[in-house]
Amino acid sequence: MKTAKTRTCYVFIFEGFSDWESALVMPGLHLFTDVEVKTVSVDGKPVTTLGNLTVVPDTSLAQVTDKDIDLLILPGGNDWEKGGNLEIKPLVDRMLQTNKGVAAICGATIFLAQQGYLETVPHTSNHLGYMKSVAPEYKGDTFYLEKPAVQADNLITASGTAMIQFAYEIFRYLDVSENENLKFWFNFFLDTLPKREAFH
Template identity: 45%
Template sequence: MKKKIAVFLFDGFSDWEISYLTPEINKSELFELVYFSPSGDLVTSMGGLQVKPTKSLKDLAFEDLEMLILPGGTAWDKGGNREIEKLTVDMFEAGKPVAAICAATIYLGQIGLLNDLKHTSSDLNYLKGMAPEYSGGDHYQNALAVTDGHLITANGIAPIEFAREIFKTIGLYSDAAIEKWFQLFKNGVWSE
């Protein structure tokens, strides 16, 4: 049975932030991508891509999931997507990987998941301004992507680095194969 990786989709999600990681995981014999939205209904990405998720939030149980992936999008900045808090916190508290990029890191700051682990976002001052509850400034890393334990965070301009951290965390490929993939997509370098 394949391990399930849940990808949260919502109106206005940043489609390009998950576009490097989803094809690679989808090719795997070990993992199954489970795309879900709050209601399971059709959503439209920031780029205008209309997607019909395979599940609704109520169809998911954190015990059945290997990882949760949260793409960015303006809904996070506006206080949206709060309905996934229980799933996110349950995953995090169970030690299951939670991966967030761009504005989704703001949400993690708002619910207290960034306070004790190394993390990044699009900018520390932006994070502090959008998440007044956030108190993890001492753990902030000025980096494109950071993994600390079961938490993966990435700057909004780093979808390739985000994918690489996810691949490492789930053991999608060997370290050498992940580095080869990264060099190809980041730098256009293919090595034999």
């Protein structure tokens, strides 16, 4: 029996986004929870991922409001380091202002750093030195944690190598991590992690 969908998670997609970084989150939510997964691009047009997949989004940014979303996922990609994808900022602002979740991994954490979202909240990224080098305006180093993934308040951040931990923190944030079917499926991935490295 399919689970009725009562909440919505949007994944922001753009040209060259890292398609593997949300690859566990999306099927986990779609298959086992009440969270519907949708994709959104700036203009609603198809994009090509770093893995050369063509993805047709469900909608465009102009058609989405924070009222439609319970969680916004920002996958990595080279555009973030170049200061790209700023079109997403108004939606991120509204999400956080209304206590909605924003989850960023790899390069997307650079966007959060560049825009000042990480100055007073615990977070992580690929490396603190990397963060400082590509976001010179970043002032959140005292809140930086050397962990694969961090959930604090309504922000989730993760290193680009931590797609499993990223998914886990999202499941915890959405309060679905104890869903028995999801747990059974996700444990196959958790079991591939060395215990000492899993969440520390």
